[in-house]
Amino acid sequence: MVQTDIRSRAWTRYWASGALHSCDGSFALEGEGAIAAFWRAAFIDAPTQGHLLDLGTGNGGLMLAASRALQAWQLSGVDLSRPILPWLDAGRDGGRIQLFAETRMEQVPLPSGAINLLVSQFGIEYADHQQVVREALRLLAPGGRLALVVHHAESVVTRVAADELRALDLLAADDGLLAATTVVLPHMAALRGGQAPSPAAYAAREAFNRAMREVSALMATLEVADVLGQAQAGVQGMLLAVHPGNLHEALGKLAAYRDELAAAAVRAREQIQAAMTRGQLDAFLTGFREAMPALEASPLLQDGKLIAWAVRGMRAD
């Protein structure tokens, strides 16, 4: 298991981009689509007042949708990382929205029975399963509801993450494109400065070319290969632009890019680990079933493609 602080930093970095949710660009939380419809249904028959808690809220895209549907509700979100909630206007929202940042959802600083609607979208499955179920049941008031969108092991979202992870692992390998670029850049700068090519420069260039070919070969086999195409274009641009005067800056940019891709790999890896098969979901939900006899869990499809598990339940009085 990757350390908590590394995971927290990897997500803090992602939320700093201002993205509203973790699959930004692939589906909406309001309006069209199966996920938006799931959340509309979860909010539609809610009482006028209550307290919603979003587990693993990230930048709170789900809280934003809830804030429009549940206008007199208190909304709380909890996240291990430090999200920025770019949409939140503290004055306008009158203090009804609160974020517990750098807080584990297994231990939420709210009193028992405080929550009337417990929600999570691609969040709860990242936590320790036993602990988070216990905590969710502690927090939910009698009659309180549960609505979850959970990563499915066979969904298109998980497949994309698996492709992304293969790509990121190849780029970051010891002899991968990023390492080869780090070695070749000083040689290119020296050549541009008028130095004759050395055997080491030839070897570095050859290693770089081989890494580029490996990236192209993987790209041809993946369904989604954006990160590989971007990496190739990025390092080629660096090689074209480097000279003795900007070598230090170029190496700094490359190091920052490597850090960014390493954080993306942490996120993709834990997403794949968190995704559940039917059996894993059933085992996870066992803890809820005693308190929620009518708990339902079904695959969620959008445009004919499997994207997640949808779970709904209500705590018996």
Ligand SMILES: C[S@@+](CC[C@H](N)C(=O)[O-])C[C@H]1O[C@@H](n2cnc3c(N)ncnc32)[C@H](O)[C@@H]1O
């Ligand atoms: C895939 S993102 C989903 C965020 C948001 N719910 C969405 O739909 O975009 C998972 C989030 O869960 C958070 N997370 C992971 N483990 C956690 C834990 N044990 N407690 C609280 N948050 C956690 C991560 O920091 C990350 O922001």
